Amino acid sequence: MSRIARLSDVLINKIAAGEVVERPASVVKELVENAIDAGASTVRVELDGGGVDRIIVSDDGHGMGRTDAVACLERHATSKLRELDDLFHIDSMGFRGEAIPAIASVSRFTLHSAAANSEVGTRVSVEGGGPPLVEDAPPRTGTVMTVEDLFFNVPARRKFLRRGDTELKHAEEAVVRLALAYPEVGFFASHEGGTLFSSAACPDDPRERIAAALGSTAHPHLFPVEERRLGVAVTGYAASPEFTFNNARGLYTFVNRRYIRDRGLIGTIQRAYQDFLAAGRQPVVVLHIDVDPRAVDVNVHPQKQEVRFADARGVQEALTAALSRMLRAAPWLGSGVEGAAPQAGQPMDAAHYAHAVERFLTRAQEAAWGGPLPTAMDAPGPGPGAPSLGPLGPGALPFAAAVGQAPAFGQAQPQLNEAPPPGYFGALRPLGMLGGRFHVCEGPGGTLVVMDPHAALERARLTGYLRALESGKPPPAPTLFGTTLELPVAAAKALVEGREALSRLGFDVEPFGGTTVALKTVPPGLEGADARSLLEALARALPPKSATLDTVSLAEAVRVMACHAAKQAGAVPLSDAQFRALLGELDRADFHPTCSHGTVVVLEMPLLELERRAR
Ligand SMILES: Nc1ncnc2c1ncn2[C@@H]1O[C@H](COP(=O)(O)OP(=O)(O)OP(=O)(O)O)[C@@H](O)[C@H]1O
Ligand SMILES: [Mg+2]
Secondary structure: OOOOOOOOHHHHHHHHHHHHOOOHHHHHHHHHHHHHHOOOOEEEEEEEHHHOOEEEEEEOOOOOOHHHHHHOOOOOOOOOOOOHHHHHOOOOOOOOOOHHHHHHHOOEEEEEEOOOOOOOEEEEEEEOOOOOEEEEEOOOOOEEEEEEOOOOOOHHHHHHOOOOOHHHHHHHHHHHHHHHHOOOOEEEEEEOOEEEEEEOOOOOOHHHHHHHHHOHHHHHHEEEEEEEEOOEEEEEEEEOOOOOEOOHHHEEEEEOOEEEOOHHHHHHHHHHHOOOOOOOOEOOEEEEEEEOHHHEEOOOOOOOOOOEEOOHHHHHHHHHHHHHHHHHHOOOOOOOOOOOOOOOOOHHHHHHHHHHHHHHHHHHHHHHHOOOOOOHHHOOOOOOOOOOOOOOOOOOOHHHHHHHHOOOOOOOOOOOOOOOOOOOOOOOEEEEEEOOOEEEEEEOOOEEEEEOHHHHHHHHHHHHHHHHHHOOOOOOOOEEEEEEEEOOHHHHHHHHHOHHHHHHHOOEEEEOOOOEEEEEEEOOOOOOOOHHHHHHHHHHHOOOOOOOOOOOOOHHHHHHHHHHHHHHHOOOOOOHHHHHHHHHHHHHOOOOHHHOOOOOOEEEEEHHHHHHHHO
């Protein structure tokens, strides 16, 4: 008897399904891609049971006549590839003629389609790759594919599907990726009747699509990027460093409209952003890389997620150039005036400008003071923070007094803590440093704005910690830290007694024998803080044992946290990029009096006032 037998088609399809169909999301991807290849202008995806129970994909594309409707179930039946040469300039999503037979071999599959203007449609049903049942059906525009009970006949596979909504999340992500690639196609997806994703075609402003996918707040932060070179074009939208995620889920790259998650491309994008983002933040971009189809091999990955470029370095350079140009121009800082934002590539100009402003300011202040100035550093600090520009009691500093006459946001008397107008900080145009410590900016209407970075950082951190506390959720992912410290008796006692309060704030403190405590985790932003001074300050700031734990009783402790976080973040002068990121944070910060620390974040001086005083 011969040892070798040819596998049946049913078995071959099932084996192929192992590569093409991993989970409901892969079915969604394959069917939606087919709909797009068929020229659909709207694609609908309906799911039940996370897509395991049912996936229906309907389109209004060119549809299929009877012959094609039956043929598409045969392995290697495709309308998209005819010759070997075609493989090297693929312009459709599909090309292997594998997806439908594979899906139909591991599910209960039905398709309903009709050729354009045909009087009769076709329904084809297949159970687990068995013989197709072909019937007449009503005519329709486009195609509906229904996939039920995925892997019902492959128990080993079915067992590997995830519980809960994991499969649904993957399926939704599959829709989002295709929706981002094809903004000119309308996408509607639902699960058990509830909308998952809904976005009408938006060929004119793809940012609407990106906002539908990544959150409506993304829209104003998205800026176009473009770099066209011989053989490669990079286009799309990238978010300013003010709109970031704490993971890489906002990084979308498409090569010739195909979603690609390639480590090299992701790394290139992250490097372009690295000087602009705080540690742990990830950029948000939706970028299309278009190359000559002959210069890229998409057939290197079963789910077509990796590619091989003929000129990988050229692609990388174009990508870097596109992003760097946008980031350097910092359009998010512009007040609508083209080129108003300082170019990061020209630090000398900013330094010169800052020097000139410094001299101007000194003269202005001396004129008002009538003598040499006490430095801002000499001003009494209001709290546990480092010296700040305040508190500015009337006449504490001539600069403050001058400002006092021109009511300005952020000034001590009487509008301390008054909320700035929306977008105030983002609209500031950084000019440079003053005294090696303060940031000087041009503000709205030609005002001169001086900012204390420590106070600003503290305000931003304070808002973050308070919001985390108010939301009742522990701060996201406390960082592993792990250290033991021997403390004064009173401090150790207060910390151990205040463990519950501390844990609400994101600290894990445990007694470690005697007056030693173990600090196991700290909330984000305090990873590198001086543990001893932080804990001693917290010990003093914690509410008494009997107090109910709420934002009021914990306010002092939150201030301590914000102060230490700011101290750490501002230990070295902020880079241009960090300062810009801080401005963004301040626009989202809370300036409500209850979170007042008494520090003044900015002082504003109208230029007219300056001119008058400098005379
Ligand atoms: N929604 C649809 N509308 C019209 N024709 C379709 C549709 N879906 C599939 N087809 C036809 O069925 C054929 C087989 O589809 P299938 O997805 O199996 O293979 P493919 O798209 O050619 O390649 P791949 O396996 O790479 O996806 C397609 O080439 C196309 O002609
Ligand atoms: Mg296909």
